[in-house]
Amino acid sequence: MAFADLREFIAHLEKQGQLRRVTAPVSRDLEVTEIADRVSKGRPEGNVALLFDNVQGCSMPLLINAFGSRARMAAALGVDRLDDLSSRVAKLLDLKMPGGLVDKLRRLGDLFDLAKAGPKRVRSAPCQDVVVTDRPSLAGLPVLQCWPGDAGRYITLPMVFTRDPLTGARNVGMYRLQVFDDQTLGMHWQMHKGSAEHQRVAQDVGRTRMEVAIALGGDPIAVYSASAPLPPGVDEMVFAGWLRGAGVPMVACKTVDVQVPADAEIILEGYVDPAERRQEGPFGDHTGYYSLAREYPVFHLTAMTHRKSPIYPTTIVGRPPQEDYWLGKATERIFLPIIRLLLPEVVDMNMPAEGVFHNLVIVAIRKRYPGHARKVMYALWGLGLMMLAKTIVVVSEHVNVHDLSEVAWRATGNIDPRRDLVLVDGPMDDLDHAALRHRFGGKLGVDATEKTEMDGIVQPWPDEIRMTDEMRSLVTRRWSEYGL
Numbered sequence: 001m002a003f004a005d006l007r008e009f010i011a012h013l014e015k016q017g018q019l020r021r022v023t024a025p026v027s028r029d030l031e032v033t034e035i036a037d038r039v040s041k042g043r044p045e046g047n048v049a050l051l052f053d054n055v056q057g058c059s060m061p062l063l064i065n066a067f068g069s070r071a072r073m074a075a076a077l078g079v080d081r082l083d084d085l086s087s088r089v090a091k092l093l094d095l096k097m098p099g100g101l102v103d104k105l106r107r108l109g110d111l112f113d114l115a116k117a118g119p120k121r122v123r124s125a126p127c128q129d130v131v132v133t134d135r136p137s138l139a140g141l142p143v144l145q146c147w148p149g150d151a152g153r154y155i156t157l158p159m160v161f162t163r164d165p166l167t168g169a170r171n172v173g174m175y176r177l178q179v180f181d182d183q184t185l186g187m188h189w190q191m192h193k194g195s196a197e198h199q200r201v202a203q204d205v206g207r208t209r210m211e212v213a214i215a216l217g218g219d220p221i222a223v224y225s226a227s228a229p230l231p232p233g234v235d236e237m238v239f240a241g242w243l244r245g246a247g248v249p250m251v252a253c254k255t256v257d258v259q260v261p262a263d264a265e266i267i268l269e270g271y272v273d274p275a276e277r278r279q280e281g282p283f284g285d286h287t288g289y290y291s292l293a294r295e296y297p298v299f300h301l302t303a304m305t306h307r308k309s310p311i312y313p314t315t316i317v318g319r320p321p322q323e324d325y326w327l328g329k330a331t332e333r334i335f336l337p338i339i340r341l342l343l344p345e346v347v348d349m350n351m352p353a354e355g356v357f358h359n360l361v362i363v364a365i366r367k368r369y370p371g372h373a374r375k376v377m378y379a380l381w382g383l384g385l386m387m388l389a390k391t392i393v394v395v396s397e398h399v400n401v402h403d404l405s406e407v408a409w410r411a412t413g414n415i416d417p418r419r420d421l422v423l424v425d426g427p428m429d430d431l432d433h434a435a436l437r438h439r440f441g442g443k444l445g446v447d448a449t450e451k452t453e454m455d456g457i458v459q460p461w462p463d464e465i466r467m468t469d470e471m472r473s474l475v476t477r478r479w480s481e482y483g484l
């Protein structure tokens with residue numbers, strides 16, 4: 001079951017004992033970060049969402065860590081387990097496969113789901129209960145200074161809405177926003193991302209204004225969808241509608257030709273001048289390091305609309321694991337079947353927290369021919385934002401990619417570095433501080449599969465040690481006799 005808005009999600013978390021209200025006064029400068037960081041990295045049972053009612057100097061409550069665990073992320077997306085998402089996507093993709101009449105009829109049900117997924121236009125919306133077009137200001141928002149070395153305060157959990165200047169197609173991305181002043185934000189869309197392409201097109205066709213709307217809060221599925229690496233041209237709001245089983249209600253903004261989720265908490269309307277740049281950062285980033293100050297586009301606020309008593313949602317990123325790890329985990333599970341459609345030999349994959357998305361991708365494959373592990377690496381490096389993956393470790397199908405101890409064992413024991421390491425160059429994540437140069441650098445592939453004659457080995461590959469089933473069941477049967 002999907003939630004209509006952030007409030008329903010908050011109520012659900014509270015009922016499940018997954019949210020605490022903090023009424024003690026707290027500072028939005030560093031204090032909220034230190035609290036949220038301790039809660040999210042502390043004892044699992046203490047890892048809850050936090051609703052701060054009393055952020056000093058601000059009347060708005062602040063929500064943080066709402067997506068910060070496997071259970072809360074699953075709840076946000078309306079499923080019991082994140083793996084349920086893989087099955088749903090797999091079922092959808094099966095549509096084009098041949099099948100009997102009964103199969104096809106059954107799949108019609110899924111098709112119908114897709115038809116219902118389109119956004120629904122509405123005329124009046126809670127996110128426009130209050131409309132400020134005369135000198136709008138960001139001053140009332142409890143925007144955090146997350147880390148001591150940050151260049152300022154950052155809006156960290158936004159849905160940024162832009163439209164292709166030529167086709168009008170929508171893109172929604174989660175891009176952090178640095179507060180320069182009460183009407184101006186740094187727009188940190190990286191050059192590989194959907195809205196950066198809209199901006200390049202706008203500049204090419206000579207536009208001086210590119211209209212942008214920023215939504216804060218709303219149905220958690222819509223919020224998550226802004227972070228999903230969908231192929232360019234795929235509308236994040238249609239994807240959200242499919243995930244939630246009903247179209248996202250959307251309303252036209254007041255001063256720009258952009259639609260936003262009607263059930264959001266706060267909307268910032270404005271524009272980006274495609275040619276304007278301003279220094280953004282440093283910012284304590286999800287790599288665990290500060291990303292460097294760089295030139296980025298600038299957002300100018302023209303109007304602000306919000307609910308009567310809005311709630312400000314935010315997150316912090318920093319040394320992993322953090323809340324964004326769970327947003328990434330949901331993506332990993334949702335996109336696995338899509339990757340398997342193109343690369344059927346892929347059995348499972350894991351992007352562990354320590355690898356902060358791009359640094360480490362572990363993938364298990366059914367190896368069938370010489371060079372197969374390399375083929376999978378090259379394919380992944382050519383697949384959407386997977387192009388940014390720095391290290392890809394390929395293991396055999398029987399390996400549990402989620403067991404990092406097992407992966408470390410196989411990935412060091414099963415390789416000869418001269419034979420099994422692949423070094424290539426390619427595009428790198430904007431935030432990669434170790435890359436050869438900004439946005440470009442080396443990539444490492446590790447073929448950690450077991451080797452056989454097909455790999456040209458000249459000494460026999462040994463068997464892995466395993467006890468016989470007979471002895472295992474005998475010992476299990478007799479266990480109590482041993483007095484252990």
Ligand SMILES: Cc1cc2nc3c(=O)[nH]c(=O)nc-3n(C[C@H](O)[C@H](O)[C@H](O)COP(=O)(O)O)c2cc1C
Nearest residue numbers: 172173174175176188189190193194227228229324
């Ligand atoms: C909490 C969080 C913060 C993010 N911040 C940024 C950011 O500042 N800039 C950016 O380009 N991507 C950022 N991302 C990743 C993008 O949201 C992600 O790549 C998404 O696919 C972008 O949408 P797009 O593919 O439509 O461009 C962030 C993701 C999360 C979960």
Ligand SMILES: [Mn+2]
Nearest residue numbers: 171172194230
């Ligand atoms: Mn996109």
